[in-house]
Amino acid sequence: MKQIAIILSEFNTKVTDGLLLGCKNALFERGVNDSEIKLLKVPGAFELPAAANQLTQLPDIKAVIVLGAIIKGETDHYTYICQAVSYGLMKVTLNSSIPVLFGVLTCPTFELAFNRSEPDDDNNKGYEVGIAAMDMLGI
Numbered sequence: 001m002k003q004i005a006i007i008l009s010e011f012n013t014k015v016t017d018g019l020l021l022g023c024k025n026a027l028f029e030r031g032v033n034d035s036e037i038k039l040l041k042v043p044g045a046f047e048l049p050a051a052a053n054q055l056t057q058l059p060d061i062k063a064v065i066v067l068g069a070i071i072k073g074e075t076d077h078y079t080y081i082c083q084a085v086s087y088g089l090m091k092v093t094l095n096s097s098i099p100v101l102f103g104v105l106t107c108p109t110f111e112l113a114f115n116r117s118e119p120d121d122d123n124n125k126g127y128e129v130g131i132a133a134m135d136m137l138g139i
Helices: 013-029 045-056 077-095 110-115 125-137
Strands: 003-009 037-042 061-071 100-107
Touching (some): 003 045, 013 100, 013 125, 045 077, 061 077, 077 100, 100 125
Parallel strands (some): 003 061, 061 100
16 A cells, blocks of 8 residues: 655644644545555654655655744744755655655744644645645545
């Protein structure tokens, strides 16, 4: 059985938990069963590209959905992490034969990130990338 992989950053869980719920809702709506979802949790956003790269090489994975939240603080850390994660995931995507979906929020405030992660909201980024993954697979 082939699986949809979801990689979830555990940093900013008040946001990423909502992204995960939204993503799963989208997958369930398109007929994916819970047993067809492989969930991998990583400590933070910086670890997302490496995890995505590993999962794209597994023969039982048909798509990788990456979920995380990078929220601006008082230092330049936000800028560097956003750039590294975006570039890293773009590189994985270009080198992959399966779809890799970018569901990483990069927001200047917690409120904006939280608003994009409310599970039952039409603006949930996790839901959006779940639907996009299914569209890429023709499901």
